[in-house]
C-alpha cells in the first residue's frame with residue numbers, strides 16, 4: 028500500500044486534489060481511497076488530505092500518519108506545520124516552491140522535488156489555486172499515475188469551463204518539475220507559531236503566513252467608501268484618514284477586498300517566499 | 301455495470317435513485333447535506349423522477365415521508381446527529397403506522413460534528429430496523445436492500461441504514477453501480493397496505509367496501525391475512541381489537557422478529573443477483589474459524605478491525621471479528637452460536653449509554669447469558685465524538701480480549 032499526505036490551505040483545493048488523484052489511479056486499475064481532513068474550513072487555514080493506493084480494497088479507516096509521500100501545495104506552509112512529520116525514510120516530498128530543493132526549508136532522510144505551481148496557476152488559471160498543477164508535478168516525480176488519467180479524472184471533479192486551463196496547468200507543471208533531490212544535507216526551516224503585537228481583533232490569531240498574495244492599497248485611488256472594510260472576513264481593514272489600511276497580521280490574503288473595491292484601489296501582489 | 305470513485309453520501313444518493321424512490325423529503329445538516337444535494341441534482345436533471353419536498357425541519361421531513369408512504373410513495377429521507385434527535389418522535393409514528401420509509405443516517409456525535417453511533421442507537425426503541433455499514437459499496441448495496449426489507453409483507457417496517465459521518469460520508473473510494481434494469485427486476489414497485497389511493501393499494505377495494513358495509517370496520521380488522529400470525533401487523537389497516545393497544549406493541553415486536561429472517565433472505569438474494577452480500581445480513585464473521593476470542597465492531601470500526609485481526613493472525617494469535625450490521629432486530633441467536641465457540645467476546649462500542657455501558661456490549665452479554673458455558677464478554681469504548689480509531693487501538697482491545705481480562709469497560713485511544 029502507498030500512502031500519500033497532502034498539505035495545503037483552505038481554498039487551494041487539497042481535498043479536490045486527492046479526489047482527482049484517487050479517481051485517476053483507479054482508472055489505471057488500482058484500488059484507492061481519498062480522505063479529507065476537515066478543520067476550520069476557513070479560506071487560508073492549513074488543511075490536510077490523504078490518499079491510499081493498493082491492489083485490493085482498502086480497509087484502513089484512520090488518517091495517514093506515516094506517509095510514503097507528502098505533497099505540499101503552499102511554499103510557506105512548512106513554517107507553521109511540520110509537513111514531513113512521520114514521513115517514511117527514503118520517502119518523497121513534492122512541494123510547490125519557486126526555488127531549488129535546498130531552499131525549501133525541508134530537510135531529512137527523503138527526497139524533495141520542486142515546482143513553481145503558484146506561478147503556473149497564476150499564469151494559466153489566473154488564480155493561485157495550485158491543486159491541479161501540483162498533480163502534474165506528482166505524476167512526473169512519482170510515476171505513480173499518468174498525465175492522461177489525471178486529465179480524465181479532472182472531468183468529473185471540476186465544472187466544464189475550468190477543465191481546459193486546469194489540464195493545461197497540469198501539463199505545464201509536469202514539464203517544469205525539478206527532479207527529486209536528496210534532502211539529508213539540507214537545513215530545516217524552523218516552525219514558528221506567529222503571534223501578533225497588534226491589538227486583538229478577528230479571531231485574535233496571526234494569519235499572515237496563510238498569505239500567498241497580499242492586498243496593496245493605492246491610497247490615491249481609494250475613495251473611502253468602506254466596501255472592503257465591510258467585506259473583509261478577517262476584519263483586517265480599518266479606515267485611517269478615510270483611506271483603507273490593511274493590518275497584515277490579520278490579513279490572510281483571500282483577495283475579497285480587491286474583488287469588492289469598485290474603484291480598483293486594491294491590487295493583489297504575490298508574497299515573497 | 302459502471303463504477304466510480306465516490307464518497308459515501310453519493311453512494312446513498314445512487315442507491316436511492318436506483319431504488320426509484322419517488323418522494324424525498326430531507327432537511328440539511330452536516331455531514332448529511334451533500335446527500336440532499338446529490339439527490340436534488342438527480343431530480344433537477346431528470347435522472348430521478350421524484351417529488352422533492354423541501355421542508356423546514358426534520359420532524360416535517362419524517363412526517364412527509366410517513367404520509368407519502370401511507371399513500372403509496374416509495375420514500376426517502378436522510379439526517380444526522382441532532383437532526384435525528386429532533387426527528388425522534390416522528391420516528392415512532394412512522395414505525396407504528398408500519399410505513400416502510402427508508403432513511404440514511406450519517407452518524408454524527410451529539411458532542412461534535414464527527415461520528416459516533418449514539419445518535420442512531422438512541423433511537424433503538426422507535427421500532428425502526430437499523431443497519432450499520434462499513435464501506436461505501438456496502439452503503440450503496442444496503443440502500444437498495446433496505447427497500448426490499450422494509451416493503452416485505454412479513455415486515456412492513458421502516459429501515460434506517462447508517463454510515464459513519466465524515467469517515468464514509470466524505471471519503472471517496474471505488475463503488476460499483478448496479479445496472480438500473482437489474483435493480484428494477486429485483487425490486488418491484490411499491491404497493492401500500494393503506495387504502496388511500498386505490499392505484500397504489502395492494503388489496504381488493506370491493507372487499508374492503510363490503511367489510512365496512514357490514515359494519516365490521518373498527519372492531520374486526522380488515523385484512524386478507526387476518527388470523528395468520530405471520531401477517532398480524534396488517535390488522536393496522538383498521539383499529540383492530542378496539543382499544544386494546546398493547547397488542548400493537550406485540551404485533552410490532554413479532555414483525556421485528558420476523559425481520560431477522562427477511563434480512564437474511566434479502567441479503568442472500570442480493571448476493572445471487574448482484575454478486576455481493578454481507579455476512580448473513582445481520583452480522584458477518586471474519587476469521588472466526590478456530591478463534592479463541594472475537595472482537596465485535598460496527599460501522600467503519602469493523603473495517604479497521606479487519607486489518608487488526610489480520611495483523612494479529614500473522615503473529616499466530618487466534619482472534620476473529622464479528623461485524624455487527626443489524627442492531628435492530630438484534631441477532632441474539634447468532635451471538636449465542638458464536639458464544640458456544642469462543643472463550644471471550646470483546647465488544648468495541650462507538651457509543652455509550654451514560655450511566656450504564658456501551659450499548660452493543662449490553663445486548664451481546666444478555667444474548668449469551670443463558671448459555672451453560674457462557675463466554676466472558678468484555679467492553680471497550682472507542683471513537684466517541686469522532687476520535688480517530690487507529691489499527692493499533694483495535695489491536696490493543698483484541699489483545700486484552702485474548703487475555704480475557706476482567707473489569708469495567710475500557711476506554712481505548
Ligand code: SF4
Nearest residue numbers: 249250252253255288
Ligand atoms: S473599497 Fe476601495 S475605495 Fe472603498 S474604502 Fe476600500 S479600498 Fe477604498
Ligand code: SF4
Nearest residue numbers: 259278279281282284
Ligand atoms: S484585507 Fe483583503 S485580502 Fe486581507 S483578509 Fe481582508 S479581504 Fe482578505
